[in-house]
Amino acid sequence: MSEAAIDIACIRKTYKGRVTALHEVSFRVEPGEIFGLLGPNGAGKSTLVKILLTVVRPTEARGSLLGRPIGEKAALARVGYLPEQHRLAPYLTARQAVEFSGALSGVRRGERRRRTDALLDLVGLGAWKDRRVGMFSKGMRQRAGLAAALVNDPQILFLDEPTDGVDPVGRKEIRDLLVRMRSEGRTVFLNSHLLSEAEQVCDRVAILLQGRVVKQGALVELQREGAGQELVVRWPSEPRELPGCAGPPRVHADDPTLHVHEIASLDPSDAQPAIDAARAANAVIVSLVSRRQRLEDLFIKAVSDPVTGRPLPPGASR
Amino acid sequence: MMALLAILVDTYRELSSKRLFWLSMALSGFLVLCFAAVGINERGLVLLTWTIEIPLLNTSVLEPGEFYKLTFYTLGVRVWLAWLACLLALVSSAGLFPELVSSGTVETLLARPITRWRLYLFKFVGGLLFTALQVAVFCAASFLVIGVRGGAWEPGIFLAVPMVTLFYSYLFAACALLGTLTRSAIAALLLTVLFWGFLFTLNTSETIVNSFRVAKVEEIAAIDRFGDRRRQKDPNVDISDLETERSLAEEALGSLRTAHRILFTAKTVLPKPEETVALVERWIVDAANLRSVAPEDGDDEPSQDTLAKRRRGRGSSFGSVRARESDVLEAVRRERDARSATWIVGTSLAFEGMLLLLGCVSFSKRDF
Numbered sequence: 001m002s003e004a005a006i007d008i009a010c011i012r013k014t015y016k017g018r019v020t021a022l023h024e025v026s027f028r029v030e031p032g033e034i035f036g037l038l039g040p041n042g043a044g045k046s047t048l049v050k051i052l053l054t055v056v057r058p059t060e061a062r063g064s065l066l067g068r069p070i071g072e073k074a075a076l077a078r079v080g081y082l083p084e085q086h087r088l089a090p091y092l093t094a095r096q097a098v099e100f101s102g103a104l105s106g107v108r109r110g111e112r113r114r115r116t117d118a119l120l121d122l123v124g125l126g127a128w129k130d131r132r133v134g135m136f137s138k139g140m141r142q143r144a145g146l147a148a149a150l151v152n153d154p155q156i157l158f159l160d161e162p163t164d165g166v167d168p169v170g171r172k173e174i175r176d177l178l179v180r181m182r183s184e185g186r187t188v189f190l191n192s193h194l195l196s197e198a199e200q201v202c203d204r205v206a207i208l209l210q211g212r213v214v215k216q217g218a219l220v221e222l223q224r225e226g227a228g229q230e231l232v233v234r235w236p237s238e239p240r241e242l243p244g245c246a247g248p249p250r251v252h253a254d255d256p257t258l259h260v261h262e263i264a265s266l267d268p269s270d271a272q273p274a275i276d277a278a279r280a281a282n283a284v285i286v287s288l289v290s291r292r293q294r295l296e297d298l299f300i301k302a303v304s305d306p307v308t309g310r311p312l313p314p315g316a317s318r
Numbered sequence: 319m320m321a322l323l324a325i326l327v328d329t330y331r332e333l334s335s336k337r338l339f340w341l342s343m344a345l346s347g348f349l350v351l352c353f354a355a356v357g358i359n360e361r362g363l364v365l366l367t368w369t370i371e372i373p374l375l376n377t378s379v380l381e382p383g384e385f386y387k388l389t390f391y392t393l394g395v396r397v398w399l400a401w402l403a404c405l406l407a408l409v410s411s412a413g414l415f416p417e418l419v420s421s422g423t424v425e426t427l428l429a430r431p432i433t434r435w436r437l438y439l440f441k442f443v444g445g446l447l448f449t450a451l452q453v454a455v456f457c458a459a460s461f462l463v464i465g466v467r468g469g470a471w472e473p474g475i476f477l478a479v480p481m482v483t484l485f486y487s488y489l490f491a492a493c494a495l496l497g498t499l500t501r502s503a504i505a506a507l508l509l510t511v512l513f514w515g516f517l518f519t520l521n522t523s524e525t526i527v528n529s530f531r532v533a534k535v536e537e538i539a540a541i542d543r544f545g546d547r548r549r550q551k552d553p554n555v556d557i558s559d560l561e562t563e564r565s566l567a568e569e570a571l572g573s574l575r576t577a578h579r580i581l582f583t584a585k586t587v588l589p590k591p592e593e594t595v596a597l598v599e600r601w602i603v604d605a606a607n608l609r610s611v612a613p614e615d616g617d618d619e620p621s622q623d624t625l626a627k628r629r630r631g632r633g634s635s636f637g638s639v640r641a642r643e644s645d646v647l648e649a650v651r652r653e654r655d656a657r658s659a660t661w662i663v664g665t666s667l668a669f670e671g672m673l674l675l676l677g678c679v680s681f682s683k684r685d686f
Binding site: 015050053054055056057073074075076077079081083085086087089091092096100101103104105106108145148158 | 320321323324325327328331332335420421422423424425426427428429430431432433683685686
């Protein structure tokens with residue numbers, strides 16, 4: 001197994017007053033993937049990222065970041081970070097802000113200047129390089145922050161709500177940038193509430209609730225859980241159960257003359273016996289569609305009480 | 319080194335983006351212009367082209383170079399740099415540490431390969447730039463004025479740069495710690511000014527009590543001297559008046575010694591801003607013997623009339639009735655000069671070091 005970009009054996013964080021923000025969290029992020037850490041507000045996502053980046057001191061942290069123990073500063077030279085609601089110094093120009101960030105990461109002057117120019121062009125601030133950040137809109141500040149996070153040519157990029165305040169075009173540009181980083185073999189660690197965005201780019205996700213990982217895995221695999229096909233049929237008379245289908249049909253939500261038969265498999269060949277039986281009974285096959293779980297459904301299910309079906313309180317626990 | 323340089327440049331940019339920085343610079347420039355507009359000649363004080371005749375302030379009493387040096391120290395260093403400019407510097411830089419630890423800023427800084435204590439100390443050094451720059455510009459301009467107008471090229475003036483910066487660093491160390499703890503520029507500023515006021519009060523109290531103590535020692539010496547003299551003239555003379563005065567003086571000296579010991583102990587562990595700036599006076603002004611007090615003629619016992627006047631507070635120094643004013647002032651000055659620069663700066667730096675250590679620990683242990 002190759003060396004993980006992030007390998008968390010155990011991270012625990014208990015604040016004063018016995019409030020536990022993270023309970024023995026563990027997961028692994030492979031190099032060159034986009035990993036999404038999802039969870040409701042107060043679930044402990046930002047705390048986890050901050051522990052990895054030495055902003056918050058853990059109660060216990062075992063694991064590695066780029067092959068070095070968590071908490072070791074040297075690893076951060078190859079890490080980029082864009083925190084949620086970050087503040088670039090308003091008295092600096094975009095160029096100065098990005099260069100300052102590079103200097104703190106130990107990027108040499110010539111390289112820093114070259115990368116600063118290229119990155120500001122990349123994030124669409126080429127014409128604003130020498131303007132003060134204080135006069136930027138929220139979206140422009142976010143772009144400048146992204147350039148600052150990338151100036152040290154990071155192996156891992158941590159992004160906390162990167163598209164917050166960015167217009168739709170900007171969002172797409174950021175998504176494209178993340179995909180490009182992945183194709184270059186870099187790792188992206190994405191903290192986001194925007195599930196639709198995460199769904200579009202993430203390879204793997206972990207869902208955090210009350211400081212615990214309640215679900216994790218490859219997004220495709222997770223979406224396959226509970227996936228299947230829906231066979232929509234118009235019966236000439238009373239509907240019948242069909243072979244290979246899970247239980248009796250239900251009435252279609254939009255058209256009561258139609259019935260929906262659920263097949264608990266994504267394989268089209270598993271639908272053939274049901275189709276044959278329906279046609280033999282003179283039923284009309286209206287459609288056969290495969291159905292995957294959307295990330296939002298997955299998320300809601302993961303953060304809900306399995307008994308009541310209601311969302312669990314998200315925050316830290318005592 | 320790269321990180322230190324980056325933080326210094328960033329701090330300079332932060333400070334220079336504030337209007338107060340430029341206002342302070344402009345005021346420094348204005349003060350130097352005023353400085354250059356004033357001079358002395360053989361008749362008195364010269365203001366641009368007008369001469370104001372002053373019998374005790376002309377070139378027969380004071381050389382032009384000495385006049386400028388004295389003005390530079392008393393007005394430029396003691397009033398402007400050590401008070402007003404320092405206060406402006408505190409107002410401007412009080413926000414540096416609250417800004418450093420503010421949400422959204424601190425995360426991006428801490429997520430860099432630089433340790434927290436370095437970040438804290440580099441920012442602190444950056445904050446001292448404000449004062450160092452101000453003082454350097456002021457000293458350079460004053461150096462030219464003293465050289466051109468007073469004819470004395472005095473490189474010793476530049477000693478004010480490290481000394482005033484050092485003085486400011488005592489206060490800024492407190493401001494940095496308070497800014498880190500409270501995360502509020504206003505709270506940090508107000509508490510630092512309070513701390514400064516406390517140090518000033520303590521220093522003034524210690525100086526006054528010490529002067530009275532020294533004066534009392536001189537008083538007892540003078541009483542003994544006059545008693546011996548009376549006995550030499552007539553061995554059977556009655557000196558009970560002197561003995562009564564001596565026992566009263568000794569009693570007062572005992573109380574003054576106790577009070578001074580308490581104040582001196584408190585002062586020893588705390589920073590000494592006034593005395594640090596006063597070192598500039600020792601090195602620049604006193605070196606030119608500008609402040610030496612002319613000795614009074616004779617050592618005769620004061621008449622009953624003089625004693626009565628001194629008891630009413632006229633012609634006495636720090637309550638001494640028998641001792642000569644010049645002796646008391648000289649003794650006070652000797653006492654002041656006996657405190658070495660190493661003691662003044664060393665003990666102050668030890669306290670500053672403790673504040674910085676507390677700041678570093680607080681910054682390093684906190685979650686953001």
